[in-house]
Amino acid sequence: MIARADCEALDWADPLRPFRDRFELPPGVIYLDGNSLGAMPKAARARMGAVLDQWSRDLISSWNIHDWIDLHERVGAKIGRLIGAGAGETIVADSTSINLYKVLNAALDLRPGRRVIVSERENFPTDLYMAEGVIAGRAPGHQLRLVDADGVMDALRDDVAVVMLTHVNYRTGRMYDMEAVTRAAQAKGALVIWDLAHSAGAVPVDLTGANADFAIGCGYKFLNGGPGAPAFLYAAARHHAGMRPVLSGWFGHAAPFAFEPSYRPADGIVKMAVGTPPILSLAALEAGVDVMLDASQDALRAKSLQQAEVFAALMEQELAAHGFRAASPADPAQRGSQLCYDHEQGWPIMRALIARGVIGDYRAPNILRFGFTPLYLGFTELWDAVAILRDIVQTRSWDKPEHHARARVT
Amino acid sequence: MIARADCEALDWADPLRPFRDRFELPPGVIYLDGNSLGAMPKAARARMGAVLDQWSRDLISSWNIHDWIDLHERVGAKIGRLIGAGAGETIVADSTSINLYKVLNAALDLRPGRRVIVSERENFPTDLYMAEGVIAGRAPGHQLRLVDADGVMDALRDDVAVVMLTHVNYRTGRMYDMEAVTRAAQAKGALVIWDLAHSAGAVPVDLTGANADFAIGCGYKFLNGGPGAPAFLYAAARHHAGMRPVLSGWFGHAAPFAFEPSYRPADGIVKMAVGTPPILSLAALEAGVDVMLDASQDALRAKSLQQAEVFAALMEQELAAHGFRAASPADPAQRGSQLCYDHEQGWPIMRALIARGVIGDYRAPNILRFGFTPLYLGFTELWDAVAILRDIVQTRSWDKPEHHARARVT
Numbered sequence: 001m002i003a004r005a006d007c008e009a010l011d012w013a014d015p016l017r018p019f020r021d022r023f024e025l026p027p028g029v030i031y032l033d034g035n036s037l038g039a040m041p042k043a044a045r046a047r048m049g050a051v052l053d054q055w056s057r058d059l060i061s062s063w064n065i066h067d068w069i070d071l072h073e074r075v076g077a078k079i080g081r082l083i084g085a086g087a088g089e090t091i092v093a094d095s096t097s098i099n100l101y102k103v104l105n106a107a108l109d110l111r112p113g114r115r116v117i118v119s120e121r122e123n124f125p126t127d128l129y130m131a132e133g134v135i136a137g138r139a140p141g142h143q144l145r146l147v148d149a150d151g152v153m154d155a156l157r158d159d160v161a162v163v164m165l166t167h168v169n170y171r172t173g174r175m176y177d178m179e180a181v182t183r184a185a186q187a188k189g190a191l192v193i194w195d196l197a198h199s200a201g202a203v204p205v206d207l208t209g210a211n212a213d214f215a216i217g218c219g220y221k222f223l224n225g226g227p228g229a230p231a232f233l234y235a236a237a238r239h240h241a242g243m244r245p246v247l248s249g250w251f252g253h254a255a256p257f258a259f260e261p262s263y264r265p266a267d268g269i270v271k272m273a274v275g276t277p278p279i280l281s282l283a284a285l286e287a288g289v290d291v292m293l294d295a296s297q298d299a300l301r302a303k304s305l306q307q308a309e310v311f312a313a314l315m316e317q318e319l320a321a322h323g324f325r326a327a328s329p330a331d332p333a334q335r336g337s338q339l340c341y342d343h344e345q346g347w348p349i350m351r352a353l354i355a356r357g358v359i360g361d362y363r364a365p366n367i368l369r370f371g372f373t374p375l376y377l378g379f380t381e382l383w384d385a386v387a388i389l390r391d392i393v394q395t396r397s398w399d400k401p402e403h404h405a406r407a408r409v410t
Numbered sequence: 411m412i413a414r415a416d417c418e419a420l421d422w423a424d425p426l427r428p429f430r431d432r433f434e435l436p437p438g439v440i441y442l443d444g445n446s447l448g449a450m451p452k453a454a455r456a457r458m459g460a461v462l463d464q465w466s467r468d469l470i471s472s473w474n475i476h477d478w479i480d481l482h483e484r485v486g487a488k489i490g491r492l493i494g495a496g497a498g499e500t501i502v503a504d505s506t507s508i509n510l511y512k513v514l515n516a517a518l519d520l521r522p523g524r525r526v527i528v529s530e531r532e533n534f535p536t537d538l539y540m541a542e543g544v545i546a547g548r549a550p551g552h553q554l555r556l557v558d559a560d561g562v563m564d565a566l567r568d569d570v571a572v573v574m575l576t577h578v579n580y581r582t583g584r585m586y587d588m589e590a591v592t593r594a595a596q597a598k599g600a601l602v603i604w605d606l607a608h609s610a611g612a613v614p615v616d617l618t619g620a621n622a623d624f625a626i627g628c629g630y631k632f633l634n635g636g637p638g639a640p641a642f643l644y645a646a647a648r649h650h651a652g653m654r655p656v657l658s659g660w661f662g663h664a665a666p667f668a669f670e671p672s673y674r675p676a677d678g679i680v681k682m683a684v685g686t687p688p689i690l691s692l693a694a695l696e697a698g699v700d701v702m703l704d705a706s707q708d709a710l711r712a713k714s715l716q717q718a719e720v721f722a723a724l725m726e727q728e729l730a731a732h733g734f735r736a737a738s739p740a741d742p743a744q745r746g747s748q749l750c751y752d753h754e755q756g757w758p759i760m761r762a763l764i765a766r767g768v769i770g771d772y773r774a775p776n777i778l779r780f781g782f783t784p785l786y787l788g789f790t791e792l793w794d795a796v797a798i799l800r801d802i803v804q805t806r807s808w809d810k811p812e813h814h815a816r817a818r819v820t
Contacts, residue, residue: 132673
């Protein structure tokens, strides 16, 4: 039996507790959707003010004197430290979708003669959409081979150029064994692209240890980089020489300000940059990443797992026999930083939760998704969230029409 | 003979003068480089604060309750009004380079069997680089045919699929007759892409009147959208049905939040969006566009031409026989909102100017570029700028080493 006082005790003992003060969080809200949009670090406000000062005061010179020109490389390197990349293997640029387009093309170029992209049927849709676009633009015969998560290993035949997977599934939280899948794919001559959207800042990632080829990911979830924050891109150094960017813009040129008449790619990861990066959004991302870098990734993982354990136990304790079916892997080692439940009233229940200040997420058809962001989420909040959920279910208050207007979250 | 008092009188008579108060400008600086990075509207500061409040308080719900989800369409529509686009023909997305990639591919798809892209040798380099990347990714035989500005009409042969031109040349300010070039190209069966980087907010543009096919442009120059502001994309409505986006991301999907397994493009211009847009940078862009929308484009053009006339007259009056050669077209109708001069000491002179607070731009090999931004630039500033330039030239003070450290502007 877990009492509220037990959760309060966990909060007092939590070594990450001081990080909560580094975020601006609204009163009366329990935020279980930091895996959609991370909360705002207080430093983001000061940082935006500083960049606005630079812009207004130093105008064009700011590109040099405030190092805007290197910002995408600097923030990329910082994210690289969070995901076990080597120096010069990560950069911030564009969106996750566009970065996927770049590395998919690069990987296919590195495997001429092979024409199959393997991915998971339940991958995040935009990844599949982008792959369709890549295929449409390449020679006939290229194809996307979609399999279930359990079928990835069996799909690794000799025609596979690229395996493109999201490390932690956006809906179920299921997490692949990055090292094992990478090794198996490479043994068959394929390259692997990991989408780290729900991994970076959420679970320990060691791209170097896993011998990863390529990775991409987004800045606005667990990295707390702000709405639509620019995305990141990783390419193992061994692939740099062979990558010819398909999006060959001036920021990826070896000498962007020499205004040479022809494209000549930069040597390293910088060649994967394209156009002028959005400095305001990029600076906000840096503020988020800086907070994350101050925390131990192992401590974050330990608290994340503990929060999931407490949440699952509370769901069992308070809501057994109310129709919630766990939709995430039972084994914590196979799970990211979220828990999902299937319920036939999933959407009205989530709507009612949101109306009462418990912000989770809903994914069709029936999935309620609860994300754990150990930097700023407390154990007592989990207790309160489940208590509110129990109240909603016991009173069937999800039918109340006054909830409908407030809860338009997608 | 133009005296400083004459310029003061012009400032007093200037109907656009009140707009200067809507910008935060540093004291002691004469800014003649708003065509590289526009100045900061005061509204940008309040707007950033508001978006940060939304993010921190309403978190994920902000996408709906603060209409972040439509922001790229709304700002796109506003920019559309500045460039004579019809409703639903413009969107804000990504960078200028990436938008060029999208419309180049769309245009080539619409002209199967033709494999030549015509452009100008002196086009802004990233446009040429992106075209090289597009060509490398398409069937053999595609090629970039580069000509001088005067040779565009002669290059319009039957094999031309696309004419890709920057309306106002970034270095010389030379401006094409958009309507005439478009008509000639279309008469030969080609489509035309206009890069409006130095046009939007700088000169009147009437895409509808010119029967333009496609256009792209950037938000951080005359639109004052902030460093690296997202870019815009225009496609004439008649092409929408035939465009299949090569960058097929979820923000361009007909139902992005239905999470369908396959890509299905949205009906209109929205299909050209790709990933989640950077909301902070996008909101700052809206602040800049809103100021621009309050001004009459005709009044802006009139003042721009008058500023160029005054500046040219002052250069003649004060600096004749000092080695400055006008490098912009003499005919104002063939010029954007800038004047360029060629001088064999171009770089050290610009360095010295910047050290004394006159911020112009330098473009290799010898071009001094002075941009006129009538929203916030006064006539008296022009007089003072030329006076400082005269002093530098007469005293040969460009050789002074103390200037070199401060002036690292690219």
